[in-house]
Every structure is written in structure tokens, then in C-alpha cells.
Amino acid sequence: MDGRNGTRIVRSGCFLCHGGCGIRVHVQDGRAVRVEGDPEHPNSRGYLCVKGRAGIELLYHKDRLLHPLKRAGARGEGRWERISWDEALETCAAELKKVIGRHGPLAVTGGDGTKADEVAWIVDLFLLNLGSTNRTGPGRAQCMFPRRAASNATWGNYYTPDYEGDPRLIVLWGDQPEISNHNSILGYKMLDKRRGGAKLIVIDPRRTAAARRADLWLPIRPGTDVVLALSMMHVMIEEDLFDRAFVERWSNAPFLVDAETGDLLRDSQGNHLVWDKDQLLPVPNDWPGARPALCGAFDVHGRVCKTVWQLLKERCAQYTPPKAAAITWLKAGDIVRAARLYAATKPAALAWGVGLDQCINAHQNGRACAILECLTGNVDVPGGNMHPVPCHRGCRTFTDAFGETLPEEAYRKQLGADRFRLCSGPAAKRYANNPAVLRAILTGEPYPVRAWVAIGGNPLLTWSNAKEVYRALMKLDFFMGADLFMNPSLQLADIVLPAPTHFEKERLMETQGYGPFGNVRCVRAVEPLGEVRDEFEVCGDILRRMGMDRNWPWRTVVDFYDERLQEAGMTWREAVEAGGAFDRIAYRKHETGHYRKEGGFPTATGRAEIYSTVWRRNGYDPLPSYTELPESPYSDPELMKEYPFVVITGGRLPNYFHSQHRQVATLRRLHPEPQTQIHPEAAARLGIKKGDWVCVESPRGRCVQRARLFSGMDPRLLHVEHGWWFPEEEAAAPHLYGVFRSNANTLTPNADPFLDPAFGGYTLRGFAAKAYKVTEEQATRIAWEEAREAREETLTPSAR
Ligand code: SF4
Known part of the structure; x- marks a missing residue:
């Protein structure tokens, strides 16, 4: 195709994050001279973020590696x-x-x-x-x-928010799609729907741009997401707001569990058993004419058996809104409002982000969210959470x-x-x-x-x-x-x-399995x-x-x-x-023979697994459960006297992608230095003003960043930016472009008890630190001390 002034236009895709936006690259005499969003691209429709627009600057950057x-x-x-x-x-x-x-x-x-x-x-x-x-x-x-595995365990597939299907409610849980696009789930679609009248719940410790637009913002304490989810389920169950028809027919909620062993009850043919309300007997779950009890405890051959739903109900009852509020730092009334809004608004799409994955509860956070999708019956319906039919493996x-x-x-x-x-x-x-x-x-x-x-x-x-x-x-x-x-x-x-x-x-x-549009090409x-x-x-x-x-x-x-x-x-x-x-969109596949000839989901039980056979088989709690974080005001109050802040790292910036792009001048100008967000009240108490150098110190290390006063979070929190290095500085070790100066990962733990027990992921959100003002000179000295310490550790006998 020819562009203006004799340029050739190549239609391709941007890969400067996971987004895969369609681009039109104008090429003149073999050189890319302009890049613009491709309005005909079915996924991004002309959208191009600030990183995508800086693509040509990156391509021809003087520091590109060009030779081995x-x-x-x-x-x-x-x-x-x-x-x-x-x-x-x-x-x-x-x-x-x-x-x-x-x-x-x-x-x-x-x-x-x-x-x-x-x-x-x-x-x-x-x-x-x-x-x-x-x-x-x-x-x-x-x-x-972790999220993908939790979804696969619960549903047999990964379900993604179906913005194309016109959700009436969007729940953003630990997710900032307007900044961090992942796998074709582009934030502009979410914003379009919001502008079109969709309601919005945002669950995030920080008041993000989306949170400012939300009907309800829940500023949750990092790492406690599973508690909020269980509490919302409690409200839905107690107020009978859940999608009963979906839960009874398509989930394993009515299946019987041996209360002592935790095994799902099966007959000699391997069929899962339910309690028939008419015969007052256990029968196979697909028994013709059976009317399975959803709730209750029953005597089966002298053993106490409960339905999965009964067990879930008991688990959720441990997290009534007042109790959950105390753990999550939320208001009980907001938990109730969120539960009612999510249960009552159809269709509703839940978009979850990396905020769920980076703490010891990662394996239960994702499971709890997947079960919420089930209770609200929003799976594989237009505007809910959907899984496309993959075009290819x-x-x-x-x-x-x-x-x-x-x-x-x-x-x-x-x-x-x-x-x-x-x-x-x-x-x-x-x-x-x-x-x-x-x-x-x-x-x-x-x-x-x-x-x-x-x-x-x-x-x-x-x-x-x-x-x-x-x-x-x-x-x-x-x-x-x-x-x-x-x-x-x-x-x-x-x-x-x-x-x-x-x-x-x-x-x-590669977006297969994540997004509704499959695989975007880049040429x-x-x-x-x-x-x-x-x-x-x-x-x-x-x-x-x-x-x-x-x-x-x-x-x-x-x-x-x-x-x-x-x-x-x-x-x-x-x-x-x-x-x-591109993948094919088909809804309600579980009602057809798509996955199994008798209908259902591609799981071991053929149902959405509220009670996870995968988790149980591998030795993990088959129902969502909560463990208090190792460094918190509740688990270690003594430590928190010295390190009083709860730290979040990993919040996304629109102009960088993790540690990338610091050398691209256009992007760097937008955000030239690392910043730690601190609440103005906390800053005033510590004598810290906007733009001061602040040293953040955890029991493991220190880093220095500029203070940014931010009232949109709890005063007990700090948000420390990640990914910072300085390509313009000295390359040789131990300086390594200042890698130990502002690096959030000098603070983070990667050993027990900070690892998720099922996936082994480490705690990047919800650990303890203190913060104090330092001069520029002290900031430089701290950076060198951290670097020297790192190098000296390489000289110890165990490291040699
Ligand atoms: S969101 Fe931005 S960086 Fe990511 S693919 Fe799209 S244009 Fe590129």
C-alpha cells in the first residue's frame, strides 16, 4: 500500500507491551519514518499508547545493540x-x-x-x-x-472480560488496564464501556485513574483479596443474591464431601454423589429426576457428609463484612455494596490483574475470584467473562x-x-x-x-x-x-x-487463551x-x-x-x-456438547469447581482460604514498630514497561526519576516534602526514590516504583547503571515465609518498610553502600 510522499505503509503490530495493538508503519527508502495506530485493526482500532508512538525512536536509538x-x-x-x-x-x-x-x-x-x-x-x-x-x-x-491456573482449575479454561459483549458492570480487581495492557485486553475498551454507562467497581489499594471514575472504589490492604471475595460471597449467599440456577446446574456446589476426609463422595462407577431431596438418599449427580440439595449436612452410611455449598457457606461465614473489614482495611458497608452491585448487575465482567499474584495468598486469590464469577453466573455470556474458541493451538x-x-x-x-x-x-x-x-x-x-x-x-x-x-x-x-x-x-x-x-x-x-481476538500479527x-x-x-x-x-x-x-x-x-x-x-467467539458452550457431549465444563467433575479437585489433589485447600501476611501489623506487630509501612511495589507506569525504555528520551521526559508514593499525613509526620529524596528501608535492604505525595491511599501504605536503572550512568559493576540505587527489589523477600505455597511466587506487595528523608548526598552514598554490599557478598566463600 502507498502512503503520502511515496512512503510504503506496512500494517503490523506493536509489541512494546503485551497489548499487540495494530500499527501502520510508514517506510521511506527502507527507513521507518512514522508509526500510527491502525484504525482497521479489529483489536485496537487505531489506539496507540505513548510507548507505541515512541517506537521509531526506540528502533533507531543510538544505544541499540547491533552486533554480537x-x-x-x-x-x-x-x-x-x-x-x-x-x-x-x-x-x-x-x-x-x-x-x-x-x-x-x-x-x-x-x-x-x-x-x-x-x-x-x-x-x-x-x-x-x-x-x-x-x-x-x-x-x-x-x-x-497463578490467575490462569486458578481459572483453569475452576473452569477448565481461562476466562477473560468480554468488553465487546457490552458489560453493564466492570469489576477491576488489582488491575489497571488503562495503563497496563495485557494480551489484547486493552484499557481503552474498558473506558469506552464506562463512558457508555457501564458501572465500575475498582478494587485497588491506590486510587488509580479508573478508581477515580468508579461507582465504588475499595482501597484494599495488599494481599487480603481472598478475604474480600469470601465476604462478598457471604453477602450473596446470605441475601440469596447468587445465580442459583447456574450454581445448581453447572457448578459442583451440590456435590457431597466427606466432612472428615475432605473427599468428594463417589459411587462404585466413579459418579459424584449428590443428596436427593425427594428420596433422602445420595444419588449420582446426573441421576434422572434427582433434585439435589444445595445446602446441608447428611448422614451417608454413618459418615457426616456436607455439600460443597455448605462448606463454602461455612468458610464465607468466617468473613462477615465487619470481620473482613478489619482484615482488609475496607468499610463493611462498601463490601456489602460491592457484593450487591456485582450480584445484581448483568452482565458483569471481572478483570483481574497482577495485584492478585504477588503474595502468599496468590493461589487462593485467583480461586476466590473465579468462584465469584460462578456465583454471579457471568461466565461465557456476552459482556461477562468469556473464553473464545481458539483458532489454533x-x-x-x-x-x-x-x-x-x-x-x-x-x-x-x-x-x-x-x-x-x-x-x-x-x-x-x-x-x-x-x-x-x-x-x-x-x-x-x-x-x-x-x-x-x-x-x-x-x-x-x-x-x-x-x-x-x-x-x-x-x-x-x-x-x-x-x-x-x-x-x-x-x-x-x-x-x-x-x-x-x-x-x-x-x-x-500470542494472546490465545487470554483475549477474544487471538493472535495478532507483526511483520x-x-x-x-x-x-x-x-x-x-x-x-x-x-x-x-x-x-x-x-x-x-x-x-x-x-x-x-x-x-x-x-x-x-x-x-x-x-x-x-x-x-x-483470530479466535472464534461462541457463548454458553457449556450448555452444548462443546467440551463434553453431555454439556458442562472441561474439568475433572465436568462442573465449575467451587471445590477444586486440582488444588486438593496437590495438597492445597480446595476452598479459598486466607493466611495473614508474614510482615503485617497483625502477624508481627513488634517488627512493624520499626518498619511501620506496608509496601506495594510493581504498580505500572504508562510510559515504561517494567525495566524497559528508560533510555528513550521522549518517554523518560514524562517521568524522569523514580518516585515513591507516600500519603501527605505520613510525609508531614516524617518531615518529607514533595520531591525530597526518600530512603525506603525494609529488613532486607534500602533504595532511594523521590517522594511523591499521594492522598489516594491509606496513610499506612507506601508505593515504591519498580524497574529503575539509569542507562546514562556508569556500566561497570558494582554500579551497573545505578541498579542498586532505586531498585524496589533490594527491599523484597524471596524466601520463606514469603513464598506462595502452591506457585512459589514471592511477595512483592504487602511487606514491611520504613521511610525517611535523605539529602542528595546521602542518597548517593546509600546507593554505593548497597552496591558495595552486593559486591562484597559475591566475595564470601559461599558465593565464590
Ligand atoms: S498498549 Fe502501547 S505499548 Fe502496548 S502494544 Fe499497544 S501501543 Fe504498543
């Missing part, structure tokens, strides 16, 4: 030598082979960050081809996976399926398998536990991990406990990474490879700069040099897509023409 680099000095010394691709690939292949030869494939770990496109499946597929199940990353147990699904072909032993030994059974090990077959990986590098226990493959990651900023990450990276035998720019973590690498932006490569933006608009190469081809080349390419027959990513798209009856070229490979 090899470490020239000591690790972290900041000296690099340009090498050929041949040497880079040969070195990577030889070093990885050496590590595998000495210690076995599990000694190689690696993963992505949340890089500017979907590369997680590529590095995962690479590691799995090496025979390693130790695939990791910040965006796994700590982000999305996406790349991530393919990678996970390939992973399942690895020997059982590789999962029994996967790091974290012994404890975090919903994420690691033979039952889950997903990701290794990040802290366990660090310990294996540092201690060699339970076995050595000696090599790290990073595609797009910056673990010094995005993993909890930055100093431990530093020690671990310094101790590796081999560390290779690919990215757009050098960053603090890559400064510790042996080989650094130049990766392409979304303007320079082909991809399908090469300009030739890769310098010697930049696609990560997919690089991984294939390394495997070939290692002689381990038996299951990697593809030369290019287009070869791979052509193969994967066959089941959708498409080629890559056709997907490009169509704008992507």
Missing part, C-alpha cells in the same frame, strides 16, 4: 569486544555443551523478562530441547500464571505440550518441584521456582546450575532480592543474553546478542539494523551446532508459524493478510 559482543574483561568489568555471529554461536554452543556435559541439562536455566514481544515460548522451547525443565522468568509464578501451548514429552525425571528434579506443585514438578510441568534456581547456583543444592540463557530479561531489576540475583549471576560459568539494549543484568554476561524490535521481525502476538517493516537477528533463528542455530536440533526442524520463525497454523487452515502469509489468526 563477547566479554573482554572480568565479569561485570564493562569491557566488551565485538565478535562475529559465527564466533558468538560457536561460543554459546560450546559453553552450553560443556555445562551439560559436566552437570547435565538441568544445569542450564534461563527465561525471558517481559520483553517487547512474546519470546518466552522461544527460550522455553530452546531449554526444553536441551532437556532442561528449569525455565524461569519474572512473569511466571509471580504474574498471570498457540505457540505457548505448543511449547508446554512439547515440554510434557520430556521424561518424568526431568520434572521430578525441576527446581521447586518438591514444594510448589501447582507450578513446578510432574503435576504442573511448567516453571522452575526462581528463588530455588538462585540457591542452586549459589550452593549447588540440590544440584548445580551453571549456565543462564536470557532472552529479553533483566533479572537484577525484575526478580525479587536483587542482591542475591547479583551474587548468582556473578557465580555462573556461562551467561548468554539477547536484547535490544545493554542493561545491568547483561553487563554480567559472557555473550550478548543483538535482538530485533517489532519493526524488524515476524511474530504472532517485518524494515530490514534488521546492523547484525540484528531473530531470536528464534539464533536458538535454532545454537541447537544445530550442539547437534541437538532433532526437534527443531525450522530455519525461520515463518517456517514454524506455517506449521503451527496448519490446524487453523492458514499459512503465515494468509495470517498476515488477515491481520492475525
Whole structure:
């Protein structure tokens, strides 16, 4: 297509976050000269955020990595030598082979960050081809996976808010879609619906932009979401507001549970039993003419059995609104209002965010929200929460399926398998536990991990406990990474490879299973700069040099897509023409034979599982339950005398994506320095004024950020921005672009008792800290002290 002034217009997709917005790239003489939103794109319809608009500045940034680099000095010394691709690939292949030869494939770990496109499946597929199940990353147990697994356990699928279906109520729970777009669930759609009259409930400790527009804002204490959900359920149950028809017919609420053992009752054929109200007997749940009791306790052959609903009711009764209010720091009346509004307004879409995933209750937060969707009957209805019919098995699904072909032993030994059974090990077959990986590098226990493959990651900023990450990276035998720019973590690498932006490569933006529109295409608009190469081809080349390419027959990513798209009856070229490979929308599939011929959901019981068989099988409470956070005014009042604030990290900024984009001048100008939000009352008490340097100190470390006075949160809270480094500063260790100055992850814990017991994710929200004003000079000194301390720890015998 021709644009104005003889430019060529390439329709593609933006990958500067998970959004996958459609873009039109104007290309003149082989150079991208303009980028704009694609009004014809079915997903984003012309929307382009500030990051997307700065894409060309990023593409041609003077600091882009354009050639392979090899470490020239000591690790972290900041000296690099340009090498050929041949040497880079040969070195990577030889070093990885050496590590595998000495210690076995599990000694190689690696993963992505949340890089500017979907590369997680590529590095995962690479590691799995090496025979390693130790695939990791910040965006796994700590982000999305707990919610996704909770939804899958409850429904058999992941259900996403159906903004296209015209919800009359939107519940944003720990989610800021207007800032942080994920997987095609774009915030502008939510705002459109709000403007169109949809009601809005926002559950967030901070008064976000959406909270300001909300009918009801619930400023919840971090980590207590499951309590709020149980309390809302209590109101719905007591006031008979729940969708009784849906719950009775499509959930396992009427199923009988042995009150002593917790087992679901089954007959000799394996049918789940319910209590028939007419015969006063247990009968199979699909017994013709049966009228199952929803509530109650019954004597079955001398054993006390209760319905799932009865157990849920008893659990919820522990969290009456006044009790829940005391735990969550909410008003009891607001909990009641939220419950009534959600139950009474149909259809209602619940959008949940990462706020649910980053504390010890992650495995129960997601489950509780999924059960709320069930009680309100909002699943797979237009404007509720829906799951599209996938166009094809996406790349991530393919990678996970390939992973399942690895020997059982590789999962029994996967790091974290012994404890975090919903994420690691033979039952889950997903990701290794990040802290366990660090310990294996540092201690060699339970076995050595000696090599790290990073595609797009910056673990010094995005993993909890930055100093431990530093020690671990310094101790590796081999560390290779690919990215757009050098960053603090890559400064510790042996080989650094130049990766392409979304303007320079082909991809399908993997949203299958999340969003209603499936996979968005991204096509090469300009030739890769310098010697930049696609990560997919690089991984294939390394495997070939290692002689381990038996299951990697593809030369290019287009070869791979052509193969994967066959089941959708498409080629890559056709997907490009169509704008992507889009899923089909079909509602109320559980009422048809879509999942099971007799109807129902693709779960073990065929019903929406209020009582989770997956959670129970793996040793976790099958009903949502709450554990008080380890550092809180209630669990450790003594500690809180010294560290009186409850800290949230991880709130999103519109112009950055985690630790990315600090070097893009247009974006940096919008938010040049890290900021800690502190309530004006707390600030006044501490003599802190707007713009002062503030040191935030937890029992684990310190960081300094500028004070931003913010009245939209409880005075007991602090919000510390994450992802901060300073690309303009000194690169060599231990300074590493100031990585220890303003890094929220110098504060965060990554060990017991701060890990979610099911997924192993760490606590990034809801831990203790104090804050005090410092001068600029003190701020600089603190940064150097933290950096020096981190380096000195690398010199201890255990870290060497
Ligand atoms: S929301 Fe994400 S994908 Fe869309 S334009 Fe912004 S950065 Fe790009």
C-alpha cells in the first residue's frame, strides 16, 4: 500500500507491551519514518499508547545493540569486544555443551523478562530441547500464571472480560488496564464501556485513574483479596443474591464431601454423589429426576457428609463484612455494596490483574475470584467473562505440550518441584521456582546450575532480592543474553546478542487463551539494523551446532508459524493478510456438547469447581482460604514498630514497561526519576516534602526514590516504583547503571515465609518498610553502600 510522499505503509503490530495493538508503519527508502495506530485493526482500532508512538525512536536509538559482543574483561568489568555471529554461536554452543556435559541439562536455566514481544515460548522451547525443565522468568509464578491456573482449575479454561459483549458492570480487581495492557485486553475498551454507562467497581489499594471514575472504589490492604471475595460471597449467599440456577446446574456446589476426609463422595462407577431431596438418599449427580440439595449436612452410611455449598457457606461465614473489614482495611458497608452491585448487575465482567499474584495468598486469590464469577453466573455470556474458541493451538501451548514429552525425571528434579506443585514438578510441568534456581547456583543444592540463557530479561531489576540475583549471576560459568539494549543484568554476561524490535521481525502476538481476538500479527517493516537477528533463528542455530536440533526442524520463525497454523487452515502469509489468526467467539458452550457431549465444563467433575479437585489433589485447600501476611501489623506487630509501612511495589507506569525504555528520551521526559508514593499525613509526620529524596528501608535492604505525595491511599501504605536503572550512568559493576540505587527489589523477600505455597511466587506487595528523608548526598552514598554490599557478598566463600 502507498502512503503520502511515496512512503510504503506496512500494517503490523506493536509489541512494546503485551497489548499487540495494530500499527501502520510508514517506510521511506527502507527507513521507518512514522508509526500510527491502525484504525482497521479489529483489536485496537487505531489506539496507540505513548510507548507505541515512541517506537521509531526506540528502533533507531543510538544505544541499540547491533552486533554480537563477547566479554573482554572480568565479569561485570564493562569491557566488551565485538565478535562475529559465527564466533558468538560457536561460543554459546560450546559453553552450553560443556555445562551439560559436566552437570547435565538441568544445569542450564534461563527465561525471558517481559520483553517487547512474546519470546518466552522461544527460550522455553530452546531449554526444553536441551532437556532442561528449569525455565524461569519474572512473569511466571509471580504474574498471570497463578490467575490462569486458578481459572483453569475452576473452569477448565481461562476466562477473560468480554468488553465487546457490552458489560453493564466492570469489576477491576488489582488491575489497571488503562495503563497496563495485557494480551489484547486493552484499557481503552474498558473506558469506552464506562463512558457508555457501564458501572465500575475498582478494587485497588491506590486510587488509580479508573478508581477515580468508579461507582465504588475499595482501597484494599495488599494481599487480603481472598478475604474480600469470601465476604462478598457471604453477602450473596446470605441475601440469596447468587445465580442459583447456574450454581445448581453447572457448578459442583451440590456435590457431597466427606466432612472428615475432605473427599468428594463417589459411587462404585466413579459418579459424584449428590443428596436427593425427594428420596433422602445420595444419588449420582446426573441421576434422572434427582433434585439435589444445595445446602446441608447428611448422614451417608454413618459418615457426616456436607455439600460443597455448605462448606463454602461455612468458610464465607468466617468473613462477615465487619470481620473482613478489619482484615482488609475496607468499610463493611462498601463490601456489602460491592457484593450487591456485582450480584445484581448483568452482565458483569471481572478483570483481574497482577495485584492478585504477588503474595502468599496468590493461589487462593485467583480461586476466590473465579468462584465469584460462578456465583454471579457471568461466565461465557456476552459482556461477562468469556473464553473464545481458539483458532489454533498457540505457540505457548505448543511449547508446554512439547515440554510434557520430556521424561518424568526431568520434572521430578525441576527446581521447586518438591514444594510448589501447582507450578513446578510432574503435576504442573511448567516453571522452575526462581528463588530455588538462585540457591542452586549459589550452593549447588540440590544440584548445580551453571549456565543462564536470557532472552529479553533483566533479572537484577525484575526478580525479587536483587542482591542475591547479583551474587548468582556473578557465580555462573556461562551467561548468554539477547536484547535490544545493554542493561545491568547483561553487563554480567559472557555473550550478548543483538535482538530485533517489532519493526524488524515476524511474530504472532500470542494472546490465545487470554483475549477474544487471538493472535495478532507483526511483520517485518524494515530490514534488521546492523547484525540484528531473530531470536528464534539464533536458538535454532545454537541447537544445530550442539547437534541437538532433532526437534527443531525450522530455519525461520515463518517456517514454524506455517506449521503451527496448519490446524487453523492458514499459512503465515494468509495470517498476515488477515491481520492475525483470530479466535472464534461462541457463548454458553457449556450448555452444548462443546467440551463434553453431555454439556458442562472441561474439568475433572465436568462442573465449575467451587471445590477444586486440582488444588486438593496437590495438597492445597480446595476452598479459598486466607493466611495473614508474614510482615503485617497483625502477624508481627513488634517488627512493624520499626518498619511501620506496608509496601506495594510493581504498580505500572504508562510510559515504561517494567525495566524497559528508560533510555528513550521522549518517554523518560514524562517521568524522569523514580518516585515513591507516600500519603501527605505520613510525609508531614516524617518531615518529607514533595520531591525530597526518600530512603525506603525494609529488613532486607534500602533504595532511594523521590517522594511523591499521594492522598489516594491509606496513610499506612507506601508505593515504591519498580524497574529503575539509569542507562546514562556508569556500566561497570558494582554500579551497573545505578541498579542498586532505586531498585524496589533490594527491599523484597524471596524466601520463606514469603513464598506462595502452591506457585512459589514471592511477595512483592504487602511487606514491611520504613521511610525517611535523605539529602542528595546521602542518597548517593546509600546507593554505593548497597552496591558495595552486593559486591562484597559475591566475595564470601559461599558465593565464590
Ligand atoms: S498498549 Fe502496548 S502494544 Fe499497544 S501501543 Fe502501547 S505499548 Fe504498543
